[in-house]
Each structure stands twice: as structure tokens, then as C-alpha cells.
Amino acid sequence: MRITVDPITRIEGHLRIDCEVDDGRVANAWASGQMWRGIELILRDRDPRDAWIFSQRICGVCTTVHAIASVRSIENALGLEVPLNAQYIRNMIITAHGVHDHIVHFYHLSALDWVDIVSALDADPAAAARVAQTLSDWPRNSVQEFTQAQERLRAFVGSGQLGVFGSGYWGHPAMVLEPEVNLIAAVHYLQALDYQRKANRIVAILGGKTPHIQNMAVGGVANAINLDSQSTLGIERLMQIRQVIDEIGAFVTQVYLPDVAVIGAQYADWTGHGAGVTNYLSVPDLPLDTRGTEFAMPGGYIPNGDVDQFHAITGFDDAYFADGVKESVKHAWYQGGRGALHPYDGETIPDYTDFEEDSKYSWVKSPTFYDARAQVGPLANVLCMFAAGHEPTQRHLTWLIEQVQSHLGSEIPLSALHSTIGRHAARAVRCAVLMEALGDQWDLLVANLARGDFDTFNRPEFPDEEVRGVGFHEAPRGVLSHWAVLRNGRIANYQAVVPTTWNAGPRDEADALGPYEASLLDNPVADPDLPLEILRTIHSFDPCLACAIHMVNAKGKAVTRIQAQ
Secondary structure: OEEEEOOOOOOEOOEEEEEEEEOOEEEEEEEEEOOOOOHHHHHOOOOHHHHHHHHHHHOOOOHHHHHHHHHHHHHHHHOOOOOHHHHHHHHHHHHHHHHHHHHHHHHHHHHHHOOOOOHHHHOOHHHHHHHHHHHOOOOOOOHHHHHHHHHHHHHHHHHOOOHHHOOOOOOOOOOOOOHHHHHHHHHHHHHHHHHHHHHHHHHHHHHOOOOOOOOEEOOEEOOOEOOOOOOOEOHHHHHHHHHHHHHHHHHHHHHHHHHHHHHHHHOHHHHHOOOOOOOEEOOOEEEOOOOOOOEEEOEEEEHHHOHHHOEEEOOOOOHHHHOOEEEEOOOEOEOOOOOOEOHHHOOOOEOOOOOOOOOOOEOOOEEEEOOEOOEOOHHHHHHHHHHOOOHHHHHHHHHHHHHHHHHHOOOOOHHHHOOHHHHHHHHHHHHHHHHHHHHHHHHHHHHHHHOOOOOOEOOOOOOOOOEEEEEEEEEOOEEEEEEEEEEOOEEEEEEEEOHHHHHHOOOOOOOOOOHHHHHHOOOEOOOOOOOHHHHHHHHOOOOEHHHOOOOOOOOOOOOOOOOOO
16 A cells, blocks of 8 residues: 655654555655755855855754855855854754754644644643652642643533544544543643743854854854943843753753653554664764864764764764765756765756656655765764763663663663664754763853953954865754865855755655655554655654755746845
8 A cells, every 4th residue: 555645744844655565564765855945056156154044044943054064065165263262152042943843843733643632631731830849840730721721622622623623533442541641741832832931042142143143253163251241242141041951951851851762662662663874974063172173972874773883983084974975866856867975076967857757756855974865863862972981871861761661671772772762862862962961062152261261253264276175064964064165265066964954854865765664664554545654754854954955846947936125
């Protein structure tokens, strides 16, 4: 039986998933990005200092990540150092954005694949509050909050218009949580709306606005620092940020991590589904020096899921990363014929045909790392940091596994993370790690300012000869890299290899399945008309298709026109 899910809901951008289902299991799969991203063509021949402004518009959600990767690519091409204050400010934006993104992903984009909102109406609020209070000391696990939240849900259901809860498969046989656990998750869903907003407030304070921050610059940041002024980055704003950091940290450790432990234990059978590609790629981030050779968070490559074979990526100039990346368009709607290309030589020439499962069927390219498919994202990042001996990662991951084991009453091996539910566990761990790092970066910035260093910018100089540079960033969804070729001070070629390209790419030059496609193989499907299980696995990657694609009309007609007044 053929199942087509188009579009996959609760994500940013248009993703189509086709599956062949045989005897209740997925036997084959195709992942198709249904819009084209043409930012590479827009950037050609432009001033490299402007690239970050344009590339930020790749996505309306993950805006900061493209700004960071873009300026790093130009700085790398120029061999330009970045002042410490600029590194710390960028790092705080990175970590705050990551925390915001991970909270949103679990509670608002994928928790409803596991939590039955309608079932929560049958829960006893007092009993649910008692259960929640055994999980953590979170002060908002009160009977009053649980009762009020349940009444809000009852009003949604009674109106017949479920609003944000309208796209769930309520009553699906794959939903197994008790009503009280469903209510706990629903209450925390509503509370999470406030805490993800708080995290984004930090991005706005430092970046000038969000989405689409305004403070980036090739060579640093544009933040003016005056500790005695209210109109610049001074003591008042720094203390506002510190207060928000403490508030969000409590939510992550007392709500997010315990919720994932409980839900993960209840769905422990899902550790047997969704592994797919187990080559894991991650990059180091949060640079602690001016040249990007020392990082707060390590990265690297793990082949075949074997953490003992971890290979570190040491910095922005590490050729191991830069030499290993290629992209294939054999199964994507672009002109090709030259095989898989390194991003510096990459081409983005649209050539739409139709959905042809044995030929071209997606606007997403197919990246490889040393000619092998790789999974990126929080699971790859956490496994690489764990293998590198990163203490905060090891501590939070150990705590989470022990909590799941306590709920289950049985051992959970590290290999259980190679799964659909494992990706959620890794994302929660990474969120906790980012929270700690956010506080650390605040401390580093304040300490550096106390030493009298207020520098935030080094002016770039562009040579006439050709130079090349890559800027990478461990974004919330995984490895993001921008590749720039500069000639005569202008952009001669520009390619963005983004996290969802790594994971959502179609078959590659050797016809190997991409991570989305491979993860669906042997996935259970209880009801082909309600393919919840397919959504569970795809949503566990946190797809953001706008980063991989934009929009084109194959007939050349205008889609919409906007007139500025």
C-alpha cells in the first residue's frame, strides 16, 4: 500500500513523505522537499558583508543561525579574528536561540504525537498534580494550575474547534499514556509557551530584534557597550538577561527533562524504531578565543553509531570537515551530470520535472560526508560530545538515562538513543547543556568587561584575489555550514548546506537513502489512514524545510506581489 503524507504538519516548510507499507510496516520511503531555495543565486556578485542579512531570510524561524554561519564563512575566508566580546555575545544568542527552539520543538511541534490531549479531560487534576510533584520540585505543579489548564482544554474541545490542538490523532491506538500523564504534559505545554518566549527575549535584547537579528557584522557584532548607559548593552540589560537565564533554567531541569524521561519510559518500545543512518556528524561551537580554535562544546564524527570511533573536529580551519562535504543532485530537481560536488564548486540551477521516485523527486540536495550519508541534529551532537568527554553532556545524559531506568525498572543501553524516542531524549539533554553554557557565556562576557575590554569589532579587508571560506555552526537541528567563494571583493559562489538538507535529502549519487527515508524503514503503521507513526519518526528530527527549500512556480508565473507603501 502506498501512503503519501503531504504536507507533514507542525513543521516550517513543505515536506512530502511517501511510504510503501507492507503488512503493517514501512518497506520503502521517499522524502521530498516541495519548494526551492534560491538564496545562492540571489547572493552572487553581492558584497560579502551583506551575505548574512540575505541568508537570514532562508528561514523565518531559524534566522539567527544563518546570520552566524554566514559571517563566519566570510571571516574564515579572510582569516579574520573576532574580538572576545563579540564571540561571547554571539554565543549567548546561539545558546538562547537553541533553548527556545528545543522547548518549542518538544512541547509545541512533536509532543502531540505522543500525548492525547482529549484523554487529559478524563484525568483527576489532583492526582495528576501529585504524580508531577513526585517527578520534580517545580512549583507550578499545583492542583490549581492543573485544574485551570484542564478547563481551558475542555473549552477547546467543547467548542468543536481545537485550535492548536486540532491536528492530533486523538484516540489513536498508538497513544498509551494514562489520562493523568496526558494532563501533566498538556499543562507543561501551556507553561512552555511562556518559557520559550523568555528565551527568545534574550535573543531580542542582544540581537536588536527577533526573528532576523540586526547586530551581526563580518568581524564581530554591532552592539555598543557602555556599562553606565541604558541605551546600550550595559549593566541593566545584562542583569535582565541574567534573571531570564535563571528562570528558564529551572523550567528546563525541573520540567522538560523529567517530562521526557516519563514519556520516554512509557514509549520505550520506540527505542526499537527510527534509527536509520547512524553515521553522526556534529561540529564544535561556542568559540572561546578570537580565532575559533577553542570551543565550549566539542564536535566530530561517529561512524556506524560506534562512539569509540569518534573523530574530533577541532576548529574552523580543520580540513577534516571542510574536505569531507559534498552534495549530490542526482535525485533533486537541479541540473547536474557532474557527480557530487564540493560546496565551493556547487551549482544551484533549477530543473523541475515531476515526482519520479526512480529519478528526481525533491528540491533538497543530498549531502554526504566522505561519500557516506550522515545524520545531524541533537542526537549526533550529544553522542559526539559524550564521546569527547564533555562533562555537562555526560552528566545530563546519565541523569536522564537513570530516570528512564527508574521508571521502567530495567536497564537502558546507550544504543537505545539510536531511535525515534532517542532523538527526543538527546534534544532534552542538549537543551540542558545549552542552558548551562548560556550562563557560562554570560559570566565570561561580564568578566571580560570588568577587565576593561569593550572591543566588539575588527574591520575586514577584502583582497582582489580569490579566497574561500566555510562558516559552520551547530544549529538546533544540526550541522549548518555556509560556503563562500570571494573574488575581487564580491561573492563569486555561495552555498548553504543546512541541517534539514543533511537529514531530508533524497537518495544520493550512489542511491543510498537519506536519514529521513532510512529511519522510516520497518516503522510500524497501525492504520494507514491515520499514519501517526510516520509523523512520530519524521517529527523527531525537528524538520524545518524552509532552510532546505524555497518556492518556485514551474510555469514561471508570479506567486504573489508585495508593494511597499
